[in-house]
């Protein structure tokens with residue numbers, strides 16, 4: 595595992611942007627994450643030479659939100675990734691949170707990503723150690739599916755949703771994420787310190803899905819001092 599600890603969140607995102615610029619292949623497939631953590635990362639990437647992205651896949655989407663809902667991950671990705679990074683419209687595939695048959699949508703997403711394997715996946719981590727929306731207890735062999743969100747995640751989402759945070763999401767599974775050739779995890783802020791320490795301990799722990807990343811040969815972690823504390 596490659597680990598870089600920088601003084602601030604901005605510097606951690608800048609170092610991650612350098613790493614992505616250097617390691618992302620031409621006409622590659624990018625995996626994009628949608629946390630607050632990645633907002634400065636995408637701003638930093640926009641300052642660097644454009645990535646040559648033929649396709650991008652989102653990690654997850656809330657069940658019940660349409661693409662034009664400003665709180666959807668689809669909206670986040672159009673506004674903060676597709677437009678500033680100059681991707682053509684339609685480049686980023688996001689699970690459809692209002693699909694009539696959600697399980698069918700999840701299966702379709704999984705087969706699309708199997709056909710176009712991700713070269714580099716950007717990741718964040720939840721305060722409870724979740725990756726994408728693979729909550730504690732998720733199976734390491736899990737694929738894209740409909741998942742129930744934990745109480746802790748719903749509380750963390752209150753800033754966006756008030757008391758009506760979504761109860762479910764379509765999320766890539768842990769096995770789906772681990773198929774990416776390179777993983778770039780960004781953890782910033784004190785709230786992520788515990789989850790990060792579990793990953794750095796290097797022991798797989800089902801209660802902290804982030805620990806399943808430790809065995810991936812292409813893992814690079816960028817943290818600020820607060821998260822590494």
Ligand code: GLP
Nearest residue numbers: 628629630631718719720726727
């Ligand atoms: C979200 C997403 C994850 C993200 C994590 C942390 O809800 N599903 O992909 O990494 O939780 O989010 P943040 O960066 O906002 O703390």
